[in-house]
Amino acid sequence: MEISEIKQQLTMAAVLHYYGLKPDKHSRLCCPFHEDKSPSMQVYYKTQTAYCFSSNCKTHGKSMDVIDFVMHQENSSKSEAIAKAKEILGVQTEEQSRVLPSTNFLGGMYQYFKNAVHNSKSAKDYLQQRGLDYKKIEVGYNAGQFHHGTRRDEQLIAQCVERGLLLDKGQVSRTGEKAYGIFGKWCIVFALKNKENAIVSLYFRSSISDANNKHYYQSRNL
Ligand SMILES: [Zn+2]
Numbered sequence: 001m002e003i004s005e006i007k008q009q010l011t012m013a014a015v016l017h018y019y020g021l022k023p024d025k026h027s028r029l030c031c032p033f034h035e036d037k038s039p040s041m042q043v044y045y046k047t048q049t050a051y052c053f054s055s056n057c058k059t060h061g062k063s064m065d066v067i068d069f070v071m072h073q074e075n076s077s078k079s080e081a082i083a084k085a086k087e088i089l090g091v092q093t094e095e096q097s098r099v100l101p102s103t104n105f106l107g108g109m110y111q112y113f114k115n116a117v118h119n120s121k122s123a124k125d126y127l128q129q130r131g132l133d134y135k136k137i138e139v140g141y142n143a144g145q146f147h148h149g150t151r152r153d154e155q156l157i158a159q160c161v162e163r164g165l166l167l168d169k170g171q172v173s174r175t176g177e178k179a180y181g182i183f184g185k186w187c188i189v190f191a192l193k194n195k196e197n198a199i200v201s202l203y204f205r206s207s208i209s210d211a212n213n214k215h216y217y218q219s220r221n222l
């Protein structure tokens with residue numbers, strides 16, 4: 001990971017949070033790098049830098065970016081600070097994946113739906129009819145099989161039920177397992193992504209009865 005990449009991803013806010021430092025509403029805080037009774041340090045979120053205005057400070061006169069900040073905080077060399085910055089980024093990524101499990105869930109489901117296109121002749125035929133090349137565009141297909149057989153995964157099923165991808169109708173299948181209705185079965189699936197390229201919603205479009213548009217699913221916020 002390049003320094004520029006770290007700087008792009010690691011915000012000053014995340015670094016301050018990591019070290020338990022809280023700027024006031026004017027983005028000022030008591031400088032952690034010298035004895036500071038009134039907030040001498042100013043944080044600039046626009047440039048992701050901080051500056052200490054005290055002439056008693058070893059950092060005085062130098063604007064600090066996230067890596068400089070970590071370096072002073074750790075009292076380390078620059079290369080050690082870079083390693084530490086990566087570690088902080090890792091912690092942050094883990095925290096995010098805990099906060100946003102739905103993004104991971106949708107990503108996982110969409111990956112499954114994308115793979116399913118390759119295994120489904122009817123999906124491929126449908127896409128071809130519409131001049132869509134599944135090898136070139138990102139598209140998925142819900143064959144309604146993802147919760148069956150060896151793939152039967154109770155946690156996945158519970159998540160799907162919770163989000164309405166599987167509908168619990170209180171039925172039991174021939175094999176004695178619980179049977180589910182499937183939202184968007186035989187639908188072509190498109191992912192709606194946010195600007196961070198994370199999937200925020202899946203859009204299901206029926207691949208059957210298309211002529212009269214009877215089976216048409218709106219986008220679904222899961
Ligand atoms: Zn200072």
